[in-house]
Amino acid sequence: xxxxxxxxxxxxxxxxxxxxxxxxxxxxxxxxxxxxxxxxxxxxxxxxxxxxxxxxxxxxxxxxxxxxxxxxxxxxxxxxxxxxxxxxxxxxxxxxxxxxxxxxxxxxxxxxxxxxxxx
Amino acid sequence: xxxxxxxxxxxxxxxxxxxxxxxxxxxxxxxxxxxxxxxxxxxxxxxxxxxxxxxxxxxxxxxxxxxxxxxxxxxxxxxxxxxxxxxxxxxxxxxxxxxxxxxxxxxxxxxxxxxxxxxxxxxxxxxxxxxxxxxxxxxxxxxxxxxxxxxxxxxxxxxxxxxxxxxxxxxxxxxxxxxxxxxxxxxxxxxxxxxxxxxxxxxxxxxxxxxxxxxxxxxxxxxxxxxxxxxxxxxxxxxxxxxxxxxxxxxxxxxxxxxxxxxxxxxxxxxxxxxxxxxxxxxxxxxxxx
Numbered sequence: 001x002x003x004x005x006x007x008x009x010x011x012x013x014x015x016x017x018x019x020x021x022x023x024x025x026x027x028x029x030x031x032x033x034x035x036x037x038x039x040x041x042x043x044x045x046x047x048x049x050x051x052x053x054x055x056x057x058x059x060x061x062x063x064x065x066x067x068x069x070x071x072x073x074x075x076x077x078x079x080x081x082x083x084x085x086x087x088x089x090x091x092x093x094x095x096x097x098x099x100x101x102x103x104x105x106x107x108x109x110x111x112x113x114x115x116x117x118x119x
Numbered sequence: 120x121x122x123x124x125x126x127x128x129x130x131x132x133x134x135x136x137x138x139x140x141x142x143x144x145x146x147x148x149x150x151x152x153x154x155x156x157x158x159x160x161x162x163x164x165x166x167x168x169x170x171x172x173x174x175x176x177x178x179x180x181x182x183x184x185x186x187x188x189x190x191x192x193x194x195x196x197x198x199x200x201x202x203x204x205x206x207x208x209x210x211x212x213x214x215x216x217x218x219x220x221x222x223x224x225x226x227x228x229x230x231x232x233x234x235x236x237x238x239x240x241x242x243x244x245x246x247x248x249x250x251x252x253x254x255x256x257x258x259x260x261x262x263x264x265x266x267x268x269x270x271x272x273x274x275x276x277x278x279x280x281x282x283x284x285x286x287x288x289x290x291x292x293x294x295x296x297x298x299x300x301x302x303x304x305x306x307x308x309x310x311x312x313x314x315x316x317x318x319x320x321x322x323x324x325x326x327x328x329x330x331x332x333x334x335x336x337x338x339x340x341x342x343x344x345x346x347x348x349x350x351x352x353x354x355x356x357x358x359x360x361x362x363x364x365x366x367x368x369x370x371x372x373x374x375x376x377x378x379x380x381x382x383x384x385x386x387x388x389x390x391x392x393x394x395x396x397x398x399x400x401x402x403x404x405x406x407x408x409x
Contacts, residue, residue: 047199048197048198049198049199049214050198050199050200050211050214051199053199053200053202053211053214054193054199054202056202056204057190057193057202057203057204060203060204060205061203075211079202079204079209080204082204082205082207082209083204083205084205
């Protein structure tokens, strides 16, 4: 399974970024092969609007099956849903911790946005 | 000539200056209320619109049969209003600014455009002033395209007065761009000075000429005067802090009609900014009678 985790830095030891659209980086973890890929998100951080949409497009392009983050707003959720990416919110700790939280089943799969826009 | 009346700070008296200047000029004048989120010049002119035009912006529609998911549309969109998500290009109309780049650059010609309403333009007339005002739809965030449409509807008048929205953001810039002169209305308070500075910097960055009107000029301190002197900004008029002006305002009466002795102040303003042929119809000094 390919998991994207929102991160404040470029390694699996970085803290989870609770924001999705304006997260510093996306870290793709292939839970089967253990392969890691880091995708910078400066475009989202600097976006005047629609940061969540462009972030969802990036996650979709990375080929992720699911996204693990802190919170997910309405347009971001709509975009991820359209892209067929499962959304898990409420992750905390490091990126490695978040992947473990997902594996152990301690994160709930979202069926909608958990915050309003521009939270 | 096009005269924009703007300010960094809200509530300094832009509409008061615009309406009274329009009535003072009196003929062959168009007043454009470009404060489209809260147009209020009509309250002082007592007009009712005789024409209402729906204004929309062109938003993309995708022909999914033709779309190859190349994502060129998403790449060129500066507003993140279009994205390729999985196996589908998705449009977010509420984020689209209607620039048309996606339609123009789609290599498959898979994008067509349809209008999305953002507001209306209402036209009315009072005395010899034609009022053209924009009114944004409630909940709509996209302001500049409507302001540009209001600006585009002023044709043929010798003098066009633009009542700009407050602030120094895109909407203010859309209202003042291309004006022959910008009248910046401020008040002699720390907030007034701070926001005047921002407005002057914005107007200068646009390469426009500006001058200053100080409203409620006898309150606060002299720092606005000092700033104007240091920056070489002409003080075009000073409106005194007079309770009767506030009372007339609260009743929706134009200042020059409720208090005719203020007319020379606006006639003088019109002359200073270069509107020709304006004469004060009543002489006297507002300060002397206040």
